[in-house]
Amino acid sequence: MSNRSSNRSVANASHSPHGTLTVLQGAALYVGAVLGTGVIALPALAANVAGPASLLAWLGLVVLSAPLAATFAALGARYPDAGGVATYVRRAFGARASAIVGWCFYFAVPAGAPAAAIFAGAYVAEAIGGGEQTVLLTGVALLAIVTAANAFGVTISGRMQLGLSTVLVALLVTAVAASAPHAHASNLHPFAPHGWLAVVPAAALLVWSFAGWEAITHLAGEFKHPSRDLPRASAIAVIVVGALYLAVALVSVLVLGPGAGRSSAPLAELLVLGIGGNVRVLAAGAALLLTLGTMNAYFAGAAKLGAALGRDGALPSWFAAGSLAGDVPRRSLAVISVLAALGMIAVTAAGVGPKPLVLLTTGSFVTVYALGCAAALRLLPRGTAAHRCAQVALVCVVALCAATGWFLLWPLVMSGCALLYLRLNRDRARQAAVHCDVS
Template sequence: MTAEQSEVRAPAGRLSMTQGTGMCVGAVLGTGVIALPALAAEAAGPASLLAWLALVLLSAPLAGAFAALGARYPDAGGVSTYARVAFGDRAAAVVGWCFYFAVPPGATAAALFFGDYVSAALGGGRAATAGAAMGLMVAVIAANAVGLRLTGRIQLVLAALLAALLLGSVLLSLPEARLENLTPFAPNGWAAIGSAATLLVWSFAGWEAITHLAGEFRRPERDLPRATAAAVVLIGLLYLSLAFAVITVLGSEAATSRAPLGDLMEHGLGGSAMTLAALVAMLLTFGVINTYFASSANLGAALARDGALPVPLGRGAAAGEVPRRSLTLVAALTLLCLGGVLWADVGPKPLVLMTTGMFVTVYAVGVAAALRLLPSRGAGWWSALVSLVAVVALLLMTGYYLLWPLLVAGAALGYLRLFGGEGARPRAPGGGLPPARRALTRRGRAPASDHEPV
């Protein structure tokens, strides 16, 4: 067997369709559920239910496009790899920077969500929120500094626990639901639905992770699309039922609640439900932030190795090593962001919008790459086209928060122009294209040269 054949015939993964569904659900179901129902209700009132529905419907073609990419080109590089194959190193650098610099505001917002649950359970107001958020952040940084990682099984257990908690909270609180809480339906006007939708992108971030999982399936061309479809249905039902329960059970309190899941649990369970919610929020938030810190630290080292970030940050990029320099930069930026937000007392909402702007930018590049790489007029291609239209609409609704991903993208391109470039990225032995690009080029419609015009 030749080297090129071995590259294409990668060893089969171990994930079944059922296991893959669990992994996809775990990648998407995250910290948004503990706070976003209240933020969306604040933005649009009961009409925020339409924003939830719109994001669920958008998830179907978006997840379908990424699943089609993953099934056709199972490569661990995910969206960054597809961006490089379709559009070159500059697009890949933009995607990488958007992921990397989305972590500080995103982790800060998640920590503040947890802090609000601690404050609601134990009292103490803003000081308790700040202390809990800072303590969680220090714990995550310390865990990553010594190389502590939560295993995939633990992450799946946390996701299953959260799903069971959501379903239980909804079912137990429904006897107290009142349909009159749905009126007035759009107290802030119909345009506010768009504002709520931009906030809710946070809750649906993670569909791009499907592409990273593709190589783990036994038969990705068959099982990955099926697992994705099942995950879309499960997550949609969970989110819609939770949002409906929050609006109809909490009523006007939904828009002002800082711990909506805890308030909902108190209606269903009573007693010390808020303490239980705070504990679940801690486990969930620690797991999510720990994963993102680990991923971003590795990503930063890889970007430095490839010439898209300063070379010293690349130390620790080898398998089994801890990229402490990259981790230090992420930790410093996150602590700076958390300190600034606590000092200004602006809350997590601006951070959510900044982070979702970055996610939507990555989605835009990803679905544009899908249009270039997938067979024209196929199911995946049409899913990508529908997704691109919806993603562009979300970008426009992001408003001036779009300045953050635009600034990051401009900085990435500027850095490549001044300090990086093609020569810094590792090539295949003897020159030519990297192995991932050669394999994708043979199997699909990717351009054979980094310099081929788009």
């Protein structure tokens, strides 16, 4: 498929009718995608590594996430299409690079979703007992809920996400406000008990808490006014997520002191100090809310992406149903749900836990970020604020690639599979291009 026909294909797709998502629903999807389960445990892990100096790592990552979010929001506003990052890469580098990005993102979600579900299930099992059976049942229930929500369309999913994000924000604000009277400035001393260099590994731990700014680009065409609403939703989410992360991290250090680094559920402990209650039950409730929000946002984005990949010839044409704005990509959604369920059953049966799935997922997303930021440098007007944000974001992502290490082998495998599929289905890819050109 030539670059010229690929560009025309994307241009036609980007002029499809827009959807019904509002700014607030979009911001809620962003918050749900980024404000993941890390807020439950990562403040403690970072404090254990760097002490109070871990607050510098949190601040640095909040600042660095802004250009990444701005880059993807600018791309989504200019090219609103279900393909998301795959669409931008197609316009910049052609069909092969687009297929690589699409496969890396699409097949990362069925690995990441069960990992998150198992994480939440472990909190529920800790609260009510039942061991692995409770973990598995909780995970299956979470998968069923997000699948059902997205099967009724992104409007229903967006409304659910708005409700989830509202409750979640209220929970975090309550934890911070209720526990703040127990804060002691003396807990900031010594500020860097493990040395200033400990801030670097603390930041490496926290960087995964800020993944997700690319997920909502696949829903850009679902906004009522993508060019206006998507950047606004992104800006709101950056402020909300940054403020909540910093507030929870700061209060964890000031209130829990040295115990912050030893706590397995710092958020629950803050709630108990402020309003009382059962730590395990509160931790389970927070884990379920956070996990449900994250899974819902990623299922919505990945389902749309799968339909777009089917439309563009990077996946079988069977996937293509639901690629237009307002349509529901139920076939693509079904594939994600089935693969996620199989992944969860496999790791539960093997007894290896969610860690392998998490590492496979993060390696894939780093690849998506790198190619997405590189595409932004080609597509966004030079000299604009968006182009400068893309430059900063690319530097940050390159550093993230270095930290990922050999787990980049998985996206390399996915890349090989994507290119092999294109090679074996060259006629299908050409037909998809011709169909898009004349539609």
